[in-house]
Amino acid sequence: MISATAPNVDETADETADERDPSALPSGVIAIVVGAAILLYVRGFPSLPNGAPGPALFPGITGGLMVLMGVILVVRGIKNRKQSPVSAEKSEAVRWRGWINAGSVIGATIFYLLAVDFLGFLTTMIAMSILLILRLGAKVWVAITVGTLSTVAIWLIFDKGLKVPLPLGFWG
Amino acid sequence: MIENLTLAFGMVASWNLLIVVLASGVYGIFIGSIPGLTATLATALLVPFAYFLDPLPAVASIITMSAMAIFAGDIPSALVRMPGTPASAAYVEDSYRITQSGKGALALGVGLLAAATGGIIGALSVMFAAPQLAKVALLFTSYEYFWVAVLGLTAAVIISRGSQVKGTIALLIGLFVSTIGLDISVGYPRFTFGNPYLLGGINFIPAMIGLFGLSQVLRDVIKPPKVPVPIRIHAKGMLGEAARTMWRYKTTAVSGNAIGIAIGALPGAGADIAAWVSYAVTKNSSKEGKFFGRGTGHIQPIVGCGSANNAGISAAFIPTLVFGIPGDTVTAILLGILIVKGIQPGPALFDTQAPMLYSIFIVFIVANILLIPLGYLAIRGSGMLLRVPSSVLMPIILAFCVVGSFSINNGLLEVIVMLCFGILGYVLERADFPLAPVVLGLVLGPIVEKNFMQSVIKTRWDLSQFLTRPMSATLIILTIVVLVYPGIQSGLTKVHSRRKLVVRR
Numbered sequence: 001m002i003s004a005t006a007p008n009v010d011e012t013a014d015e016t017a018d019e020r021d022p023s024a025l026p027s028g029v030i031a032i033v034v035g036a037a038i039l040l041y042v043r044g045f046p047s048l049p050n051g052a053p054g055p056a057l058f059p060g061i062t063g064g065l066m067v068l069m070g071v072i073l074v075v076r077g078i079k080n081r082k083q084s085p086v087s088a089e090k091s092e093a094v095r096w097r098g099w100i101n102a103g104s105v106i107g108a109t110i111f112y113l114l115a116v117d118f119l120g121f122l123t124t125m126i127a128m129s130i131l132l133i134l135r136l137g138a139k140v141w142v143a144i145t146v147g148t149l150s151t152v153a154i155w156l157i158f159d160k161g162l163k164v165p166l167p168l169g170f171w172g
Numbered sequence: 173m174i175e176n177l178t179l180a181f182g183m184v185a186s187w188n189l190l191i192v193v194l195a196s197g198v199y200g201i202f203i204g205s206i207p208g209l210t211a212t213l214a215t216a217l218l219v220p221f222a223y224f225l226d227p228l229p230a231v232a233s234i235i236t237m238s239a240m241a242i243f244a245g246d247i248p249s250a251l252v253r254m255p256g257t258p259a260s261a262a263y264v265e266d267s268y269r270i271t272q273s274g275k276g277a278l279a280l281g282v283g284l285l286a287a288a289t290g291g292i293i294g295a296l297s298v299m300f301a302a303p304q305l306a307k308v309a310l311l312f313t314s315y316e317y318f319w320v321a322v323l324g325l326t327a328a329v330i331i332s333r334g335s336q337v338k339g340t341i342a343l344l345i346g347l348f349v350s351t352i353g354l355d356i357s358v359g360y361p362r363f364t365f366g367n368p369y370l371l372g373g374i375n376f377i378p379a380m381i382g383l384f385g386l387s388q389v390l391r392d393v394i395k396p397p398k399v400p401v402p403i404r405i406h407a408k409g410m411l412g413e414a415a416r417t418m419w420r421y422k423t424t425a426v427s428g429n430a431i432g433i434a435i436g437a438l439p440g441a442g443a444d445i446a447a448w449v450s451y452a453v454t455k456n457s458s459k460e461g462k463f464f465g466r467g468t469g470h471i472q473p474i475v476g477c478g479s480a481n482n483a484g485i486s487a488a489f490i491p492t493l494v495f496g497i498p499g500d501t502v503t504a505i506l507l508g509i510l511i512v513k514g515i516q517p518g519p520a521l522f523d524t525q526a527p528m529l530y531s532i533f534i535v536f537i538v539a540n541i542l543l544i545p546l547g548y549l550a551i552r553g554s555g556m557l558l559r560v561p562s563s564v565l566m567p568i569i570l571a572f573c574v575v576g577s578f579s580i581n582n583g584l585l586e587v588i589v590m591l592c593f594g595i596l597g598y599v600l601e602r603a604d605f606p607l608a609p610v611v612l613g614l615v616l617g618p619i620v621e622k623n624f625m626q627s628v629i630k631t632r633w634d635l636s637q638f639l640t641r642p643m644s645a646t647l648i649i650l651t652i653v654v655l656v657y658p659g660i661q662s663g664l665t666k667v668h669s670r671r672k673l674v675v676r677r
Contacts, residue, residue: 021335023603031341038348046360052633055355055362058621062348069341076337101393102598105386105570109591112574113584125575129567136393136563150568154575162224164579 025077028070035066104135120169121159125151180530183228184538192229193236193535197542200237201550204244205557206565207254208388208397211241211443211485212501212608216384217569219377220576222509228531230509235532236539238485238502242443243287243547246478247554250279251402259443259481262451262473269469276405277551281414282471284547286478288540289418290429293479294486295536297433298493302522302529305494308643309519314630315638317495318623319647321616324439324497327654328612338605345600346613347620349374356618357625369585376508376614378577378586379593383607385573386594389566391601396562407552411544421475424454428476432483437490438654440612442500446484447477486536493517493529497616504611 038059045056053060108128116124130147134140158164183189196218203214214237222230245256246267253268255261270279312320325347329339352363353373364370418425428450435446454476455461464470488499496517498504510517521529550557577590597607631637638644 021604027338027341027603027605035344041363045355045362046358048357048629050632052628054357054625055360057625058617059348059351059362062344062351066341066344066348069337069344072337073341098394098396102390105389105393105566106591106595108567108570109386109574109587113587116584121575125571129571132567132570133564136396136566138561138563142564146564147567150571154571158220158575158579162221162579164224164575165582166575166578 021076021080024073025081028073028075028077031066031070031073033070035063035068035070038063038066101136104132108132116167116169118169120171121166122151122155123169123171125154176526176530179527180534183527183531184534189229189232189535192225192233193539193542196233196237197240197539197546200240201244201546202557203237204241205247205256205550205554206560207248207252207256207399208392210257210384210388211238211245211259212505212611213384213388214238214241215502215505216380217572217576219380219505219509220572220579222506223377223512223580227510227513227515228528228535230513231506231532232535232539234502234506235489235535236542239287239291239482239539239543240546242481242485243284243478243543244550246280246283246287246474247550248399248402248558250276250283251405251554251558252400254397254399257444259447259484260477261444262447263465263477265465266469266471266473269465269467270471270474271403271405273468276403277407277410278413278417279469279471279474280405280407280551280554281410282417282474283478284544284551285411285414285418286425286428286475287482287547288543289425290432290479290482291486291540291543292537293429294433294436294483295533295540297437297483297487298489298536299533301437302490302494305490306519306522309494311643312495312519313641314623314626315641315644316647318620318627318638319644319651320439320491320495320497321620321623323647323651323654324491324612324616325620326440326651327438328440328609328616330654335604338603339609342600342605342607343609343613345596346610346615347617348613349379349610350614350617351621356622357629374589375580375586376512377580378590379614380505380508380611381573381577382590382593382595383597383610385569385576386590387597387601387607389570389573390594390598392562392566394598399558402555402558404555405551407548410551411548417471418475421472424458424472424476425479427453427457428479429483431476432480433487435480436484436487436499439491439495439497439499440608441484442488442502442608443481443484446480450476450480482540486540489532489536493521493532494519496619498612501608501611504615507615 042056042059042063046054047056048054108131112124112128126148129151130143133143133147155166159166199218200214203209204211215234218233218237222233225233241257242259245260248254248256249260249264250267250271253264255264267279267283270276325343329336329343350373352370354360354371355362361371431450431453432446435441435449436443451473454473455464458472460470460472464473485502488503491497491499492503492507496507498507507517573590573594574587577586578584580586600610601607627637628635639648
């Protein structure tokens with residue numbers, strides 16, 4: 001048998017992915033809403049001088065097809081809900097830790113957006129990297145060393161090598 | 173010809189270019205050998221650099237990087253049973269079982285030689301097929317370009333793995349995003365909501381960095397992968413034995429190459445599909461097919477698939493160079509860069525830029541030859557490659573995503589675009605939507621719309637022109653062939669259903 005060192009490969013045969021897909025219903029509904037919104041919005045677009053459809057044509061087709069595909073997904077979702085209720089354990093809840101990590105990644109990016117013009121690139125990115133590495137569970141000295149060195153390396157590559165003027169902030 | 177070739181050698185033989193090729197090779201091996209980090213992600217993160225390089229080094233860096241990354245994907249397959257890139261997923265079971273039985277060096281050595289020969293043969297196919305096709309493409313008008321792009325879109329959906337409805341939705345998302353900004357027929361601002369920054373449309377580069385880079389960071393931090401301790405392998409003398417094995421299965425290698433070229437050249441289908449098809453074909457045609465993926469594994473699928481995926485990576489350049497229609501996600505991103513830099517690939521390239529094209533061909537050969545020493549070193553140091561902790565790697569990738577998108581325009585709007593697409597990419601993948609059609613939609617959307625609108629405005633909405641021109645008709649037939657492809661694919665799903673490898677990351 002296979003050794004226990006392979007946690008990430010799922011070996012179950014599931015050729016019927018479509019039919020058992022718990023995400024079909026919600027993704028179908030979202031597709032219908034987005035498609036319908038596009039269709040409503042393009043009604044305000046002008047047509048060509050001779051009356052033929054112009055700017056609205058392609059977004060309109062896109063929106064229409066999106067609604068159609070959404071309907072197919074919803075029908076599928078309802079059908080398999082009848083056949084087999086989605087078991088709660090299958091949709092294995094991602095642990096809180098993971099969501100906090102994701103929030104930290106997004107938060108770090110927003111922090112960069114807000115702070116970089118004031119603090120400058122080096123300060124902002126070093127702070128952001130060190131905190132994020134710590135959050136993901138590395139040791140303090142690893143976080144400080146890697147966070148600082150990687151930021152300086154990126155700064156050298158982009159600012160000095162590629163001549164992209166990275167913000168200096170109040171240092172400049 | 174000779175004159176162009178001399179010029180081309182002159183262009184390639186510069187220190188600058190060679191350094192770029194070497195650096196992107198090392199980078200490709202590194203990214204490819206880390207499970208979950210794909211060649212597409214490597215391309216997306218390479219884009220900010222490529223953007224600042226001249227066209228030839230930019231193309232060269234992507235060619236070299238992708239060839240290396242697709243091979244390096246075999247390394248974690250063999251050592252920890254996790255494919256480094258989706259292109260290695262088809263034969264992960266055989267690689268791992270062979271390694272378990274003590275012959276890991278052989279599995280990786282064969283993978284390396286198959287990759288290098290596959291890449292070179294794929295490159296030769298580009299050299300011979302592309303100029304011939306370009307002669308045909310010169311006769312194309314907006315009608316034919318419309319159909320070629322439609323063919324690309326169809327292939328993107330039909331051949332994408334998993335649900336085709338979801339593939340279509342992913343494609344529609346890409347198409348929709350491509351319509352943001354001033355429209356081409358009357359210059360009306362679409363979906364800009366009065367924001368002047370959006371008039372020029374969503375910048376393709378930060379969108380790609382977000383879709384593939386940031387989304388992978390999110391996936392990784394939400395559910396950190398547990399990489400098991402890699403099996404140790406002894407690489408001494410492996411290339412000799414690998415070469416003998418390759419020779420023994422030379423017909424498998426040749427059929428792998430042919431499959432790789434055919435699928436790679438098809439717009440929208442990439443190296444991973446080539447490997448799956450080659451696995452099915454090799455299995456069906458081999459007397460020992462029933463031993464594949466069982467017991468101690470079998471080397472034959474590694475020969476076939478390893479040849480197919482690298483040939484596919486090279487052959488994806490055929491439609492990219494000839495029609496400006498990307499062959500896979502890597503070339504889609506490359507095309508995006510070239511268009512941003514003001515170069516529109518197409519048949520005209522073969523007339524006006526012949527030395528440049530020959531240089532690209534030479535780079536292909538050089539990159540695939542370079543693959544052997546670099547790959548050999550990577551196999552020897554493979555244990556180390558897999559020990560980089562993701563807690564350190566992910567923040568660095570995030571930093572590259574942020575700086576990379578910022579550097580395109582020195583603006584924070586690009587970082588916001590990157591962030592939005594990162595979250596979109598994560599959500600889509602979590603709900604089992606393929607991401608490749610989004611890219612193809614983004615790249616092909618404007619091509620479809622521009623050529624359609626040009627054609628209908630030219631003929632005052634005489635749609636019969638789209639159907640009755642002989643070349644258009646040929647392309648329609650091709651599109652239909654692609655549409656019935658699922659029938660052919662059902663043979664493939666037999667292999668899938670037996671043991672479908674879903675890489676949960």
